[in-house]
Amino acid sequence: QVACGAVPTDTTYDYIVVGSGAGGIPIADKLSEAGHKVLLIEKGPPSTGRWGGTMKPAWLNGTNLTRFDVPGLCNQIWADPVGVSCTDVDQMAGCVLGGGTAVNAGLWWKPHPDDWDTNFPDGWKSKDVAAATERVFSRIPGTITPSMDGKRYLSQGFDVLGGSLQSAGWEYIIPNDNPEKKNRTIGHSTFMYSGGERGGPLATYLVSASGRKEFTLWTNTVAKRVVRTGGHVTGVEVECNRGGHAGIVSVTPGTGRVILSAGTFGSAKLLFRSGIGPTDQLNIVKNSTDGPTMILSNQWINLPVGYNLNDHVGTDIEIAHPDVVFYDYYGAWTKPIVSDAETYLANRTGPFAQAAPNIGPIFWEIIKGSDGVNRHLHWQARVEGALNTSMTVTQYLGTGSQSRGRLTITRQLNTLVSTPPYLRNEHDKEAVVLGLISLQESLKTVAGLSWITPKSNVTAEQFVNSVPAIPSRRGSNHWTGTAKIGTDDGRTGGTSVVDLNTKVYGTDNLFVVDASIFPGMITANPSAAIVIVAEHAATKILALPNSL
Ligand SMILES: Cc1cc2nc3c(=O)[nH]c(=O)nc-3n(C[C@H](O)[C@H](O)[C@H](O)COP(=O)(O)OP(=O)(O)OC[C@H]3O[C@@H](n4cnc5c(N)ncnc54)[C@H](O)[C@@H]3O)c2cc1C
Numbered sequence: 001q002v003a004c005g006a007v008p009t010d011t012t013y014d015y016i017v018v019g020s021g022a023g024g025i026p027i028a029d030k031l032s033e034a035g036h037k038v039l040l041i042e043k044g045p046p047s048t049g050r051w052g053g054t055m056k057p058a059w060l061n062g063t064n065l066t067r068f069d070v071p072g073l074c075n076q077i078w079a080d081p082v083g084v085s086c087t088d089v090d091q092m093a094g095c096v097l098g099g100g101t102a103v104n105a106g107l108w109w110k111p112h113p114d115d116w117d118t119n120f121p122d123g124w125k126s127k128d129v130a131a132a133t134e135r136v137f138s139r140i141p142g143t144i145t146p147s148m149d150g151k152r153y154l155s156q157g158f159d160v161l162g163g164s165l166q167s168a169g170w171e172y173i174i175p176n177d178n179p180e181k182k183n184r185t186i187g188h189s190t191f192m193y194s195g196g197e198r199g200g201p202l203a204t205y206l207v208s209a210s211g212r213k214e215f216t217l218w219t220n221t222v223a224k225r226v227v228r229t230g231g232h233v234t235g236v237e238v239e240c241n242r243g244g245h246a247g248i249v250s251v252t253p254g255t256g257r258v259i260l261s262a263g264t265f266g267s268a269k270l271l272f273r274s275g276i277g278p279t280d281q282l283n284i285v286k287n288s289t290d291g292p293t294m295i296l297s298n299q300w301i302n303l304p305v306g307y308n309l310n311d312h313v314g315t316d317i318e319i320a321h322p323d324v325v326f327y328d329y330y331g332a333w334t335k336p337i338v339s340d341a342e343t344y345l346a347n348r349t350g351p352f353a354q355a356a357p358n359i360g361p362i363f364w365e366i367i368k369g370s371d372g373v374n375r376h377l378h379w380q381a382r383v384e385g386a387l388n389t390s391m392t393v394t395q396y397l398g399t400g401s402q403s404r405g406r407l408t409i410t411r412q413l414n415t416l417v418s419t420p421p422y423l424r425n426e427h428d429k430e431a432v433v434l435g436l437i438s439l440q441e442s443l444k445t446v447a448g449l450s451w452i453t454p455k456s457n458v459t460a461e462q463f464v465n466s467v468p469a470i471p472s473r474r475g476s477n478h479w480t481g482t483a484k485i486g487t488d489d490g491r492t493g494g495t496s497v498v499d500l501n502t503k504v505y506g507t508d509n510l511f512v513v514d515a516s517i518f519p520g521m522i523t524a525n526p527s528a529a530i531v532i533v534a535e536h537a538a539t540k541i542l543a544l545p546n547s548l
Pocket residue numbers: 018019020021022023024041042043044077092093094095096097098099100101103104105106107108109221222223224261262263264266267270477478479513514515516525526527528530
């Protein structure tokens with residue numbers, strides 16, 4: 001048991017940012033860069049070595065590296081999530097410093113213009129976020145050759161699948177040099193890694209923030225709720241989690257603001273616990289252990305928090321080819337191939353500088369549905385499956401998808417996906433089926449390639465229908481949407497929870513900046529787009545009049 005610290009009573013903050021993920025770290029950095037006093041609160045422990053993280057396999061003892069630093073250990077989250085994954089969510093999410101950016105596979109994409117133009121409101125279109133995109137990619141450019149010797153290791157899977165698709169007419173591109181080319185194109189996986197290590201916001205934005213006297217970071221500290229009078233927030237109530245802080249931390253009277261960046265599940269939960277959301281959800285909180293401290297119902301703000309839940313629709317297929325070579329990244333936790341561990345530790349080269357489980361190629365296709373809507377498919381291959389020559393290839397349905405789900409809260413104050421957002425629209429399903437048929441066609445004549453799933457006697461449609469539309473079979477860990485941005489104020493029958501400045505409707509000084517504000521799904525893995533949202537939100541928030 002580690003002792004908790006009380007919240008200092010002699011300090012207030014211009015901005016309190018809750019959650020240190022893809023949204024929280026960059027926004028905290030930008031606000032402190034502008035000279036504001038910023039407190040970043042993270043419920044989990046430190047992750048990467050730079051920040052004092054300690055979780056590691058024996059072969060990293062004596063180094064400053066943890067499991068989070070080494071790209072080849074990124075899938076350990078599935079083998080050993082204890083103390084790393086969130087325990088108040090029915091899905092996989094990272095509850096450590098860095099959030100998803102500490103545990104994810106590091107895939108890092110410059111968004112397609114349609115990702116903004118299809119989904120986001122005016123002021124957030126591709127032209128509006130262009131400057132923010134430049135800023136993000138100048139700090140975190142990404143790489144297609146993460147090993148420090150510039151070589152790609154274990155590329156047999158890429159060569160088989162990528163070569164076959166190119167023979168079938170798909171175009172090879174450098175993805176982040178051509179973000180608008182997402183139709184029958186193929187590229188190498190692009191990662192946020194740098195120097196052979198995880199990189200990303202933890203190695204850039206958090207480093208610059210931490211160098212400023214205006215910036216304070218508390219880890220192991222859970223935000224319970226925002227403290228407010230009507231629409232005016234005065235602080236955040238925090239609870240200690242293994243050595244963090246407990247008490248009420250205040251914002252600067254009059255001008256201070258709170259930013260929720262606790263992720264699609266965490267920000268929705270904080271809103272519910274702060275009396276902001278649909279009445280059915282607030283009544284659940286009122287009947288929980290929160291009841292005695294919850295804001296009175298005459299001050300509840302009725303907004304559609306938790307609706308508009310979204311995730312990429314994942315559909316896994318499996319193929320095999322004799323040239324494909326499996327590498328046991330899971331086994332490497334206890335028994336790494338000694339020479340591979342040595343080259344990684346000495347020079348950050350070799351298979352451990354690459355993401356487990358050997359991800360790639362990535363390829364894209366746009367399918368126009370019979371409803372006239374363009375739907376973007378992102379295919380992501382990895383060397384993993386039933387055979388040691390297998391590749392599992394996940395088709396993600398993103399931009400253009402219409403289906404949405406709902407997130408709710410339980411009396412135990414856990415959040416759950418009560419309505420999964422998968423394939424609730426017939427044209428979404430049509431795109432998934434047509435995309436699969438297109439891939440089958442493209443791979444039809446590849447010598448030695450066999451289909452494991454779906455089998456040749458099953459049609460694409462039968463197969464797509466046979467996979468249940470539930471998170472365990474379709475989930476992609478790319479959750480977005482529970483506090484949607486838009487101009488149609490949810491208090492008066494609209495669908496939006498935050499306005500175009502990311503401010504929660506009905507409040508003076510409460511904002512949400514993370515994946516939860518996304519109105520719709522984007523093409524590829526979302527972390528880079530979330531960092532862009534944070535960069536863009538920072539300009540909007542900083543441009544607001546300072547006094548309320
Ligand atoms: C296993 C996995 C693999 C993934 N792979 C990729 C990938 O390769 N590429 C990619 O682009 N995306 C990937 N993603 C998705 C991506 O990481 C997330 O979409 C992204 O991190 C979400 O950003 P966010 O800021 O909304 O929330 P998060 O990054 O989840 O951050 C939220 C933070 O808030 C903290 N928090 C929550 N509640 C509280 C509270 N009450 N008090 C204090 N702190 C709180 C959490 O601990 C967490 O640190 C992956 C996700 C997972 C889970």
